[in-house]
Amino acid sequence: MFERYGGRNxxxxxxxxxxxxxxxxxxxxxxxxxxxSPPCGWIFALGVDPDVRLxxxxxxxxxxxxxxxxxxxxxxxxxxxxxxxxxxxxxxxxQGMKGGPFIQLEKHLTDG
Amino acid sequence: MKLQKxxxxxxxxxxxxxxxxxxxxxxxxxxxxxxxxxxxxxxxLRDLGRAGLVESVRGAGGGYRFSGNAKRATLFDVIKIFExxxxxxxxxxxxxxxxxxxxxxxxxxxxIDSIARGTLMSITIQTLLKSIHWNRERLPQAExxxx
Numbered sequence: 657m658f659e660r661y662g663g664r665n666x667x668x669x670x671x672x673x674x675x676x677x678x679x680x681x682x683x684x685x686x687x688x689x690x691x692x693s694p695p696c697g698w699i700f701a702l703g704v705d706p707d708v709r710l711x712x713x714x715x716x717x718x719x720x721x722x723x724x725x726x727x728x729x730x731x732x733x734x735x736x737x738x739x740x741x742x743x744x745x746x747x748x749x750x751q752g753m754k755g756g757p758f759i760q761l762e763k764h765l766t767d768g
Numbered sequence: 769m770k771l772q773k774x775x776x777x778x779x780x781x782x783x784x785x786x787x788x789x790x791x792x793x794x795x796x797x798x799x800x801x802x803x804x805x806x807x808x809x810x811x812x813l814r815d816l817g818r819a820g821l822v823e824s825v826r827g828a829g830g831g832y833r834f835s836g837n838a839k840r841a842t843l844f845d846v847i848k849i850f851e852x853x854x855x856x857x858x859x860x861x862x863x864x865x866x867x868x869x870x871x872x873x874x875x876x877x878x879x880i881d882s883i884a885r886g887t888l889m890s891i892t893i894q895t896l897l898k899s900i901h902w903n904r905e906r907l908p909q910a911e912x913x914x915x
Contacts, residue, residue: 710839739882745890746842752902755887 668724672704672713680704682717686728693758696732697725702744718751736760775850777804777812782821782846785834786893792831812850819849836893843896844888856881 666686672679683701688694699721704713722733734756737745771779780802785793795813799806813832816822823835836845847853857865857874864870 739886742842742886742889745886746892746895749890750892750895750898752899754899 666728668721670717670720670724672717674708678705679708680713680717682714682721684721684725684733686725686730689734689758694730694732696730696734697722697728699733699735699748702747714747715751718748771847772850773808774812774815775847777802777809778816778846778850779843780804781809781813781832782816782834782836782841782893783896785822785832786836786838787897789834789838792825792829792833794831797831815849816846819845821846838894838897839892841893842889843891843893844885847888853881853885 668685669681669683671681681701681703682699684697684699686695686697689696689698699718702714702717704717725733733753735748735753737748781798784798784801785791795810796806798804799809813822813824817824817832821834821836821841822832824830824832844853856878857870858878865874
């Protein structure tokens, strides 16, 4: 995973360390999305050691990856979460993210 | 989505008090600022007190102050005190809900409820207060009132 997303072709896998100990990560990439939306930064994984949560680690990771996206020239960052993932959704909202103009739809392929 | 009057009173009171947790305000001061009925707000503040979101301070200069955790308490935590948010066609079926059309309408309503609930449960009091500053930065020409 790190080799695939470690800073290549608009892909980023950033990790946070404290005292040479791994305490968190964030993964994202710049991609164009469906129905003509322009390329934007996408965050699709984020994790912080539970022992250091509420210490600003995730905020630093978020700011860092947004900085990387900006360097590439995109001006929007997006993510997609389960509607009941209140922990991560609260975090992203605390960083200023809010509901956007797209909505995810789905269908079981076995449905009529 | 239309909130009941009591819910709006509660949200205004909680957000106003949480914007400065050290400050104490009377029900009348909050009511005047947001053009609310002070009698109605006093009742709402008692409900918020029972929920642990505000506390009353007695004596000279007394009033109410925020006593919740702004990083943890969400809009949902306030709204659920005053709104019957669990009311849906499965728990409280109404006439017609057991028909094919009623069930299809029920699924559509549940989809809306699911998104609304996810949104309200993920916006903390602190995040909502921060959004006021973000809006000011993004729209510096907009005239917004300090909470």
